Amino acid sequence: MKNKIGVYICQCGGNISDYVDVEEVRKAIENESGVVIAKTTMFACADSAQKEMINDIEEANLDAIVVASCSPKLHLFTFRNVAKRAGLNQYNYVQVNLREQCSWAHSDKPKEATKKAIVLVRDGIVRVRYSEALDQIKISALNVVTIIGAGISGMRAAIELADMGTNIFLIEKDYFVGGRISQIGKLFETDEKGKEIVKKLYYEIKKRNNIRLFTGAEIKSFSGSVGNFKIRVEITPRYITSKYDKDRLTEAIQKCPEEIPDKFNFGLTKRKAIYKNYETALPDIPVVNKDVLSRDKEFLRTYKDCIDINQKPETLNINTGAILLCTGFDPYEPKDGEFGYKKIKNVITLQQFERIIDLNDNVLSYNGKKIKSIAFIYCVGSRQIDGENKYCSRFCCTSAIHASLVAKEKFKETKNFHFYRDIRTYGKYEKLYENARRQGDIFIKFDETDPPVVEESEGITQVKCKDLLYNRKELEINPDLIVLVTGMVPRKDNHLISDILKIPVGRDNFFNEVHPKLRPVETVIDGIFIAGTCQGPKNITESIKSSLSASVKANSLLNDEELELEPLVAKINLDACEWCGKCIEVCTYNTITKTEYQGKFVAKINVATCKGCGMCSTVCPNDAIDIIGYSNEEIEAMIDVSTV
Amino acid sequence: MSKINSEFSTELTKLGCPVDLNVCFNCGNCSAICPLSEGENSFPRKIIRASILGVEDDIKTSLDPWMCYYCGECSETCPQEANPGELMMSLRRWLTTKYDWTGLSWKFYTSKKWEFSAIILLAAFVFFLFALLNGIPLSTDKTFINEIAPWRIVEIGDWIMAGVLAALLISFIFNMHRMIIIKDKTIKVPLKLYFTEFWTLIFHFASQWRFSDCEIKIQSFWKKLCAGKYNYWIAHWLLMSGYVLLFTMIVIFLEWFQTDTIYPWWYPQRLFGYYATFGLIFGTVYFIIHRIKKDRENSKHSHITDWTFIILLLLSAVSGILMHISRINQSPLLVTYYLYVVHLMIVVPMLCIEVPFSKWSHLAYRPFAIYFNNIKMAARELVKKQSNSTAN
Amino acid sequence: MVNNNIEYDALVIGGGIAGQEASLNLANNGFKVLLVEKDLSLGGKMIQLSKVFPTLDCAACIATPKISETARNPNITIMTYSEVKDIEKLGNVFKAKVIKYPRYVKEDLCSGCQECEKVCPVNIDDQYNYNLVGRKAVYIPFNLANPRIATIDINNCILCGACEKVCPADAIDFTQKKSEYFLTVKTIIIATGFNLFEPWKKKEYNYNSCKNIIHSMEMERLLAPTRPFNYVLRPLDGKKPDNIAYVLCTGSRDKSVGNPICSQICCMYSIKQAQLLMGAIPTADITIYYIDIRAFGKGFDEFYEQAKEMDVTFIKGKVAKITEKKDGSGNLLLRYEAIDENCEIKEAEHDLVVLSVGILPNPEISSSFKNEKLELDEYNYLLQVEKLTSPAKTNIKGVFVAGTASGPMDIPDSILSAGDASAEATSYLRRPCTC
Known part of the structure; x- marks a missing residue:
């Protein structure tokens, strides 16, 4: 006292x-x-x-x-x-x-x-x-960061963190690095090419020996606390022998009897069952689609010197001080029939359109037909009135407008029509919007409750729309191609990660930060950071800003290889505890474990992860848990003086 | 349902429309800043929109371009520098070509070759006509202009020319009427309105009153006058009235106007002539100076046909007054005669090309536009009243 | 006074939210940071705001902890009321001069008791409240100022000496001179922020002649917890407004005033202010006139929809002209085209108009660079040479940009951009020399 x-x-x-x-x-x-x-x-x-x-x-x-x-x-x-x-x-x-x-x-x-x-x-x-x-709780910490996702955000963060002196594990689920930006030809603002940036970053990563890159790798389990996380990662093999001959493999690819829809090109083209995402995809080793190719016994026998479908997945155990999630986004997949998607042949998504621009050289064509006029319909899958995606996807206005500029520049004759709700080319992107209008693109504003109608009759596609800018007069065009400007949605497999790491998602189902201004790249779990589009829609620059922010935060956390934590945590009265398990049920930080003490089971607190929230204390039937600094005794005494 | 025709704006650029038209992002600033735009009769954004979308039917039936007197405020304050004022100018040209069923005005507006060949051809025609009648005299024993170019004969020529031009112009106005009133299925115009609204035609033709509304309305008439806010209107009115006066004297009162007697300076014939010459020269010089200095929004962009019109007008006035000076100074008749021929070589092409097919025609179209507009509004008003009374 | 050759790892120019964030990140990574702020206090623009979108946190509640965190960090040295000049790159380091202007108050003695303010006879407009109220010639810029010490505004001071007599700490010192410091630093982060568009430049809006037209920063002050009047009042007559208009894109997306780009924040702060006003004056009608509503960030569009549900009226149409009504009411007439209502020209009457002013670049710092020129982009913001992959990089190696010095940005983006700048600076400092 x-x-x-x-x-x-x-x-x-x-x-x-x-x-x-x-x-x-x-x-x-x-x-x-x-x-x-x-x-x-x-x-x-x-x-x-x-x-x-x-x-x-x-x-x-x-x-x-x-x-x-x-x-x-x-x-x-x-x-x-x-x-x-x-x-x-x-x-x-x-x-x-x-x-x-x-x-x-x-x-x-x-x-x-x-x-x-x-x-x-x-x-x-x-x-x-x-x-x-x-005294503050001091724990040793590993100056190691595991970055999940080797898209533009993850790769950039890896390079920066490595230069700050942190050791990096870079885990990519796909077999090739680069993520979404490798699917885009020219990028807006600088007109750099996605694939070239990926290539540049990949070789930067290779130059640094404190970055270890794993492709085909997926996180399977997770434990521990900030400074000392343990992650189990499963690495699926490429089914290519370690000492393959390059020419032999090239021959095998040519002779490969199986063709499958090319996921990288959103099914617009087909690829062999031994493939790379694109010609210069990195790491420069093809992958075998085992499920498809396993039925071609004869072929596998012929090329057994370079293909081996019996390779087994490997498990990698990583001890890491922090985790940075850069898992990115999925493009919104329109529902069947949404603006004619999948019902009318020449209705595609913005992401498919980016692939088409990239894949076509001199003449823009789709399904063998030359494209002269394109209709863009905005806010597909974003700002939904009835659907659950209430948010704006932020990048798509600028992206679609940029795509229309690139298409016009590359293929000259195209005529572009944009059906929009609000054009959100914020900041300096306004210039792109101006350029699009200057090149003769026509912008038609529609009412969210009365969207454009896409129809097809006798092979002619028709878009009808009431123009808010012209007395709601109904206008009609017959474009050769309809591009649905699809936004970003959280990745389909996000729940796998949030289940494993126990990090929350927001109303929009993207991973949630603690506070958009105070702690924009931190999650409620100390040591787990989020960056890039897994936190919410962003363009490339913004994604990198957030991933580099996260990297400097992770570095300052781990750089001293020691963490100081608040000692205001839960404390178990071991004599009073008679293990009932109630505390473990309410603990949101995974901090309580069951342990043995003098012949009985009791609860044990991991002081490194405990936040001192007090949830356990309130449910304990034996009053065996106190929060240091907020003990029952103290609180009761406070109540006493308050009610005097 | 309208089809979008994105080629329309390309067509307009041929008529001198700025290519910036497409940068419009539909903020509505131009319509709201325009002192003449009111209520549902808003312009120019709506017609810019129609132009970008290429809804030709809506533009053909629109009177908006004629309702704009190009004060230039929209262009000055346009956040995208899309130049709405100049678009309205080119839409007036486009409408002129649409009222004209002969297709000649399209040629004159879009091709310098056509425009200049027509001028030269007509000038040559006048020259040869005189050469035919009088030869190319190097000396003459005659002492009066009416002996060498008798007013009776000239007047016949005048009448023929005026008749043809009037017929053309009237037919164009009929065409305009058809597009604007007859084709508009939303209204029925009772015949009586054509008479009751007739005064607007006369009034606006004579006063060009809408010009005066072109400046900010908050100041009083006198303040605006002193501040020079009316200068443009006044210059335009002087030019117009001088022109109309002279035209009337030449075509209708040539006998009285082209006399061999030299009256004292105060005699109405001379005073009228001086006034008209002053109006023409003052007006044209005023506009030429501004077009060269590009100091007003509406003088920044000059189409080639703007120049030909204004220069032809100026030359007509200058050659006319020179002839007059030569005559009162008792110069040798031949000098006066040649000046007379040159004068006609300028005036005839000016009238034949400009009146029906080019910029001059706005002298007729503008008041008619206001006239038709008022008729339409009155007709709508009637329908409203009727439906109100039936509802009651 | 000349102080030679003080060494730091990093020099951060600008003590707004971005400068603080960048300084803190560097300091937490063990680097010695000098943070130089031109103004009297840290805090920049954010400290003057009411609440911030889309979370509606009070701005001070986010800004002040960050400011005190910055101020007490042992690795950060702060110089306020100082300017960086003559930056020269010499090999791998930068030499620079810092001019510290005299406050005429001894910083180490002043306790911020404000006794001097009470006796100062001079009353002048308070620039920190956008001249809505007055201040004294000796003054603490605002309540949350850090450092919280007085300064004598020598241009307005009448040298009566009253403050000197009353100061309990004997901190007043009229003999102070401007002092110069010479620094050597390894890296520089520029976080000099932005300038506000000056609304009188849009002549059609008559900001100068109509009292009841204010700009959005003035409204921020009227709404802030540290607000001058405790109520939202009309400037002309102190009447409670009940029909308020917001004019978006004042000075943005407008070539006629020389700023073609979008300011990125005005839609959102206007929507935010509208929501706050709905709380402050529940009976008020609020109308927002817009070209496009740009609610693009996380939670922004939802925030926009929420405003619509709260009955904020949104009208598509740029206001072309604002004039004062002739009847002496001080009310204003806004002329606009109601684009989605028959394209009708309308003249709306409001009793208070808020001009949602845009942001303009603040390129002044570029002139402080001597041997290597700091380049600007076409809009006069700092040029980002690798905008996509290293957004903080400028054309000078070792100089990084944070926050709105590189372009319009909202607060979350500024903070991320500052994080990015400090990351790039950290790895630049740690990276073995490759030059």
């Missing part, structure tokens, strides 16, 4: 003292037991006031202090430092929030506010009386 307590009541330059009579508060508490100093101060956080406190602590030999000022979010650490500097343990300090929780909230009732302030300060004194000297 502390009995030499100093209490400082801050006026906050009027923020508090305009509504709360701080002098009255001071008088009311100066005789509380244990209080030896009670002062008011203009600004407790000002340097002069801090110096005064340090003086008091040293001269009056205080063993605890209370500062009644603003929210601890603001100045908890400021005053903890004051305590530290005066040689006091920082946990012998309690902050009382008189500003946000009292004076600002009750600015219309100053008398009642003063009464409440007195109670709040009393509570603080009670708490600090019980306070113990605590």
Whole structure:
């Protein structure tokens, strides 16, 4: 029990003292037991006031202090430092929030506010009386980051983190790196080519020996806590022998009897069952589609020197300090019949259109037909009124407009029509919108409740739409191609990852950050970061900004190879605990385990992962769990003084 | 249901429409800043939209281009620099070519070759006509202009020319009427309205009143006058009135106008002549200066036909006044005579090309547009009243 | 005073949210950072805001903890009221000069008690509240200022000495001179932010002559928890407005005022202010005039839909002209084309108009670079030479850009961009020299 307590009541330059009579508060508490100093101060956080406190602590030999000022979010650490500097343990300090929780909230009732302030300060004194000297929990941490997803975000983060001195495991589910951007020809703003960027980044990764890249690799399980995660990764083989002959394999690919729809090209083309995503895909080793090719026994026998379908998946156990998720997005897949998708032949998605631009050389054609006019229909799968995707996909306006510019530049004759709701070419992308109009593209705005109608009759496709910009007059065109500007949706397999890592998703089903401004790349699980489009729709620049942000955060977390954690965690009274398992059910941080103690089972807290949320404490039938700094005893004593 | 015709804007650019037309992003600034645009009769954005979409039917039946007097505020404040004012200008040209069933105005507007050959041809025709009648005299014993170019004969020529031009122009106006009123199935216009609204035609023809609304409405008439806000209107009105006066005297009162007697300076014949010459020269020089300086929004872009029209007008006035000076100075008759021929070589092509087929025609189309517009509005008003009374 | 050759790992120019974030990241990675802010306090534009979209957190609640975190970080040295000049690249390091302007108040002595403000006889417009209220010639810029110390505005000071007499800490010092510091740093992050579009430049809106037209930053101040009047009032007569208009794209997407690009934030902050106003004045009607509503970020479109559900009216049509009504009411007439309602020209009457002003580049810093020129892009923002893959890179190796110095951005994007800049700077500092 502390009995030499100093209490400082801050006026906050009027923020508090305009509504709360701080002098009255001071008088009311100066005789509380244990209080030896009670002062008011203009600004407790000002340097002069801090110096005064340090003086008091040293001269009056205080063993605890209370500062009644603003929210601890603001100045908890400021005053903890004051305590530290005066040689006091920082946990012998309690902050009382008189500003946000009292004076600002009750600015219309100053008398009642003063009464409440007195109670709040009393509570603080009670708490600090019980306070113990605590040390921060220190755990060693691995300066290793595992990045899941080797798209543009993951690759960029890997390179940057490697240069910061962190060891990287880069895990890619596909057999080739690059993710979505390799599917795009020219990228907007710089007109760089997706594949070239991927190539450049891949060789940058190869140059660094502190990055280990695994393709065909998928995370299977996960345990541990920040600084010391354990991940099991399964690596599916390529079914290519380790010492294959390049020419032999090329021959095998040519002779391969099986053809399958090319997923990389969204089924627009076919590829052999031994394939690379594209000619220059990296790593430069083809992959065998085992399921399809296993029936061609004869073929496999002929090429057994380079193809081996009996290869087994390998398991990789990784110990890592942090995890960075860069798992990206899926393009929205329109429903059958949505704007004629899959019902009318020449209705495709934006992502397919990007592939078509990339695959066609001089003449833009689809299904063997030359394309002269294109209709783009925007917001397909985004900003849905009835569907569940309420969000805007952010990149698609700019992307579609850029695609129309590229198509016109590459194939000259195309005439583009855009059916849109709002054109969201924000910031400097406005220039692209202007360029599109300047080249003669026509933009037609439709009402979200009255979208364009796509029909086909006698082989002619028709788009009809009421133009909001022209008295809702019904307009009609007969385009050769209809491009549905499909947005981003969370990856289909996201739930696998969120199930394994226990990280939450937001209303839009993308992974959720803790706070968009305070902690935009962090998740509720310390040490797990999210970046790029798995957090929400973004373009390339924005994805990289977020992945590099995450990398600097991960690095500052792990760089010292030691973590300091708050000691305000749950504590089990081992004698009282009679293992019922209730606590483990409510714990959201996976921090409680069952262990043996003197011949019985008891709960055990992993202090590295415990957040001190107190959920377990409230459900424990034996009152065997206390939260350090918020023990039942303390809380009860606080209630006692509050109800006096 | 309308089909989008994206080629329409290409057609317009041939008539001098700025290629920036397509950069319009439909913010509506132009229509809202326009001092003449009101209520549902809003322009120019709606017609810009029609032009971009290429809905020709809507443009053909529209009077909006004629309702615009090109103050240029829309172009000045357009956030995309799409130049709506100049688009309206080219739409007026386009409409002129559509009212004209002969197709000649399209040729004159889109081809310099056609325009200049026509001018030269007509000038040559006048020259040869005189050469035929008088030879190319190097000296003459005659002392009066009416002896060498008798007013009776000239007047016959005048009448023939005026008759043809009037017939053409009237037929074009009929065409305009057909497009705007007859083809509009949404209204039925009772005949009586043509009479009750007739005064608007006369009034707007004579006053060009809409010009005066072209400036911000908040200031009073006198303040605006002193601030020079009416200069453009005044210059235009001087030019127009001078022209009309002169045209009337030449075509209808030639006997009185082309006299051999030199009257004192205050005699109405001379005063009228001076006024008209002053109006023409003042107006044309005013416009030429602005077109060269490009200091007003509406003088920034000059189509070749704008130049030919205004220069022909100026030359007509200058050659006319030179002839007059030569006559009152008692110069040798031949000087006056040749000036007379040159004058006609300018005036005849100017009238024959500009009146029905080119820029001059707006003198007729503008008041008729207001006239038709008022008729239409009155007709709508009637329908409303009738439906109200039946409803009651 | 000359202080020679102080060494830091990184120099961060600009103490707004991006500059703080970048400094903190670098400091947390063990680098010594000098953060130089031109203004009297850290905080930049964000500290002046009311609440922030789309979460509606109070801006101060996010900004002030970050500011104090920055201020107390042992690896960060802060210089406010200072400017960086004469940056020269010499081999792998940069030499620069920092000019620290005199506050005429001793920083180490001032406790921020504001006694001096009470006695100062000079009253002038408070630029931190966009002249909505006044301040003294000796003043603390705003309540949440950091450092919270007074400054004498010497241009307006009448040198009466009243403050000197009353100051309990004897902190007033009229003899202070501007001081220069010479630095050597390894890397520079530029986070100099943006300028606001000055609304009088859009002549058709008559911002200067109509009292009841304010711009959005003024409205932010009227709505902020630290607001000057505690109510939202019309400037002309102090009347409570009940029919408020927002004019989007004031100074953005508008070549006639020289800014062709979209400012990226105005749609959202206007929607946010509309929602806050609905709370502050529940009876008020709010209309937002727009060209396109650009609610593109995470949770933004949902926020837009929420505003519609709260009965905020959205009208498609750019306001062309604003004039004051002649009847002396001080109400305003907004002329616009109601594009999706028969293209009718309408003149709407509102009793308060908020111009949603856009953001403009702040390219001033580029002139501080001496031997190697810092390049700007076509819009006068800092040029990003590898925009796609290294967004923070500028044309000078070792100089990085964070936040709105490289283009319009909202707060979440600025923070990510600052994270990116600090990441690129960190790896630049750690990477073995390849030059």
